[in-house]
Amino acid sequence: MALPKRIIKETERLVADPAPGITAAPHEDNLRYFDVTIQGPDGSPFQQGVFHLELFLPEEYPMSPPKVRFLTKIYHPNIDKLGRICLDILKDKWSPALQIRTVLLSIQALLSAPNPDDPLATDVAKHYKEDEKDAQRVSREWTEKYASK
Amino acid sequence: MPTNNVQALLSTNIPDPSDFPMTDLRQLDASLRCTICGELYDAPITLACGHCFCSLCIREHIVKESECPSCRKSTSEGQFRTNPILEAAVSAWKTARSTILRLSREEQDRIRRRQKERTPRRSQTPLTNGKKRKRSTSTVSSDSDVVMVPGPSNSSQFPSSPVPSKSKRSRRQDMEPSSDPQEEEMMQGGQMVNCPVCNVSIVMGDINTHLDSGCQKKSFNTSGAATSGAKDEWTKLFLKKGKNRENGIDANSATERIPKASYDLLKDKQVKDLLHAHNLPTLGDRKMWIARHQRWVMIFNANLDKSVSNRKNTKELRAELKNWEDSRKRRHLVDNTTTHVLNNQGEFVRLIAEARNSKTRKESSPTVMWQHSQDDDVVADSEEEDQPLS
Numbered sequence: 001m002a003l004p005k006r007i008i009k010e011t012e013r014l015v016a017d018p019a020p021g022i023t024a025a026p027h028e029d030n031l032r033y034f035d036v037t038i039q040g041p042d043g044s045p046f047q048q049g050v051f052h053l054e055l056f057l058p059e060e061y062p063m064s065p066p067k068v069r070f071l072t073k074i075y076h077p078n079i080d081k082l083g084r085i086c087l088d089i090l091k092d093k094w095s096p097a098l099q100i101r102t103v104l105l106s107i108q109a110l111l112s113a114p115n116p117d118d119p120l121a122t123d124v125a126k127h128y129k130e131d132e133k134d135a136q137r138v139s140r141e142w143t144e145k146y147a148s149k
Numbered sequence: 150m151p152t153n154n155v156q157a158l159l160s161t162n163i164p165d166p167s168d169f170p171m172t173d174l175r176q177l178d179a180s181l182r183c184t185i186c187g188e189l190y191d192a193p194i195t196l197a198c199g200h201c202f203c204s205l206c207i208r209e210h211i212v213k214e215s216e217c218p219s220c221r222k223s224t225s226e227g228q229f230r231t232n233p234i235l236e237a238a239v240s241a242w243k244t245a246r247s248t249i250l251r252l253s254r255e256e257q258d259r260i261r262r263r264q265k266e267r268t269p270r271r272s273q274t275p276l277t278n279g280k281k282r283k284r285s286t287s288t289v290s291s292d293s294d295v296v297m298v299p300g301p302s303n304s305s306q307f308p309s310s311p312v313p314s315k316s317k318r319s320r321r322q323d324m325e326p327s328s329d330p331q332e333e334e335m336m337q338g339g340q341m342v343n344c345p346v347c348n349v350s351i352v353m354g355d356i357n358t359h360l361d362s363g364c365q366k367k368s369f370n371t372s373g374a375a376t377s378g379a380k381d382e383w384t385k386l387f388l389k390k391g392k393n394r395e396n397g398i399d400a401n402s403a404t405e406r407i408p409k410a411s412y413d414l415l416k417d418k419q420v421k422d423l424l425h426a427h428n429l430p431t432l433g434d435r436k437m438w439i440a441r442h443q444r445w446v447m448i449f450n451a452n453l454d455k456s457v458s459n460r461k462n463t464k465e466l467r468a469e470l471k472n473w474e475d476s477r478k479r480r481h482l483v484d485n486t487t488t489h490v491l492n493n494q495g496e497f498v499r500l501i502a503e504a505r506n507s508k509t510r511k512e513s514s515p516t517v518m519w520q521h522s523q524d525d526d527v528v529a530d531s532e533e534e535d536q537p538l539s
Contacts, residue, residue: 002476005163006187012159013167028154062185063209096210097184097218 003031007057010100022104024055032057036068036104040147041112045139046074049147053083053107055100065094066103075135075142077116077125085110086120168250170257178246181239185210185218190239192454193232198222201232204451212443227343227350231454240459347408360411406450412439429470440477445470 011031014024021039026032036053040046052071058064068090070083078086089098089106119125127135165187166178183190185206192204200219202210207229210218217224341350344359351359410423420438421431429445431438448466461469490497 003158004186008158008161009163009165009187012163012165015159017167026155026158031154031158063213093221095214095216095218095221096206 004061006062007032014100019101019105021108022101024100024104032061034100038104038108038111040143041108044112045136046076046111046143046147048149049143050149051111051147055104057100062096062098065090065098066100068103068107073142073146075124075139076111077114077119077121077128078110080121084120086118164246169253171253174249174253178242181235181242189243190235192451192459193235193239194454195230195232195235196222196224197228198224201235204229204231204454205447208447208451225343229454233456236456236459347411404453406453407446409446410442412442429467441470441474444473448473 011026014034018024021041022037024034024036026034034055034057036055038051038053040049040051049072051074054069054071056067058067068085070079070085072083073081074083080086085107087106087110089095089103114128116125116128124135127138166175166182169175169178181189183193183201183203183206185202188203190201190203193201194204194207195201196207196217198217198220200217202218207218208226211224211226215223215225342353342356344351344356410420412420415423417435420435420442423442424431424438424445427445427449429441433441445466448469452460452466
């Protein structure tokens with residue numbers, strides 16, 4: 001099975017020149033499947049945490065977006081308990097000009113800027129809207145409990 | 150077997166901007182690459198917003214989304230403009246690239262060697278002073294080599310590379326603001342609309358009749374009467390005489406792009422005729438015919454977006470189509486999910502049971518786990534569908 005050149009190039013760059021706070025390595029038995037880690041951004045309740053994600057490039061990639069899911073539990077209004085992520089560029093706002101790198105950077109940015117107005121985990125979003133301080137406290141707790149290095 | 154795969158992947162050498170040691174050359178190389186496929190532009194197409202893509206890339210994209218992949222401005226096939234200047238620049242760069250790559254690497258080595266010779270003194274500031282000048286002159290000298298190099302190797306077709314590549318850059322910037330409103334004015338002022346199916350421009354009032362007739366009756370009021378006439382001819386060829394043609398339509402001599410067909414309105418026989426018209430195989434079912442024809446239209450039309458000397462012949466295009474079909478066959482595409490589920494029920498049940506068992510072993514509280522593992526199965530299944538490609 002020949003891997004499209006674009007995927008090979010992206011993989012090379014991800015490994016050789018990773019974005020700060022992000023690692024992505026392809027699986028040995030499936031080169032379209034990546035093990036990803038994202039460091040919680042400084043200044044966010046996820047600071048100090050290292051979050052594991054899985055990323056899969058479907059056959060149609062780059063015409064279709066990569067499939068990304070958190071494997072580490074996270075208390076975030078746009079990420080549900082199965083780790084699914086509510087992010088426009090992973091769905092209808094995908095563009096083939098985007099890359100794995102840009103997607104992962106966007107996810108990192110989503111950790112810095114939760115958007116409770118477009119929730120996926122409704123209970124977390126409600127918590128964030130009603131008492132942001134307390135919700136951030138829970139996010140910090142979860143980060144410490146599930147995402148510590 | 151493991152690690153080998155990744156290692157092999159990482160050691161494959163695919164030309165990429167990062168091949169160049171100098172940032173300015175990296176930028177030059179990157180600016181001549183399509184952001185969809187990452188390759189040097191192949192038959193570059195400019196959209197109304199000014200962004201460029203390979204013809205085949207943007208044609209593939211536009212089937213799904215009618216926005217520019219770079220700026221999300223709405224776009225359509227009617228806006229596509231070929232960009233022969235950029236194409237010439239890319240061709241020139243392609244021929245010059247390996248020489249420039251070699252020269253720039255040699256230059257880099259020379260700089261490094263000189264730095265080593267001087268390092269015993271270890272004084273950074275005066276050193277960089279001298280070095281900086283050296284480096285910048287060296288970049289300039291490699292640049293002037295750039296002008297020299299493409300001359301002999303390239304003299305037959307294209308002017309020296311730096312000129313077109315520069316003009317392309319400024320072109321992009323200039324066009325971005327101006328062309329879009331113009332385009333819109335033209336579309337709205339003339340009351341012309343693009344048929345959503347075949348993309349031929351039609352007077353707004355006629356669009357429904359046009360659609361009802363299955364796009365066969367072309368509008369005669371299009372701005373370029375000549376082209377619409379020619380298109381009409383082609384459609385006649387495709388739809389009626391197509392069957393009788395021995396060799397199909399020759400890509401070399403073709404000048405008109407193939408209009409899109411509204412497959413839903415066509416009977417099986419008519420879809421087959423579309424394939425016959427291009428001497429394409431009619432293997433498989435209706436779905437495959439349509440997919441084949443759609444892809445053919447893309448490949449064929451993208452080929453016409455190249456300058457004449459770069460075009461491929463029909464044989465090569467057919468080979469391309471076949472490659473595409475073969476690569477598609479290897480995908481486990483499930484057409485009928487119900488029968489697929491029925492046929493593989495045993496396997497699914499086994500997998501689900503296996504997953505549940507392993508979960509039960511890991512976790513202690515069965516009630517909570519039950520719910521959880523079911524959810525997880527859903528996710529795992531959907532991924533399993535995608536993964537057997539490796």
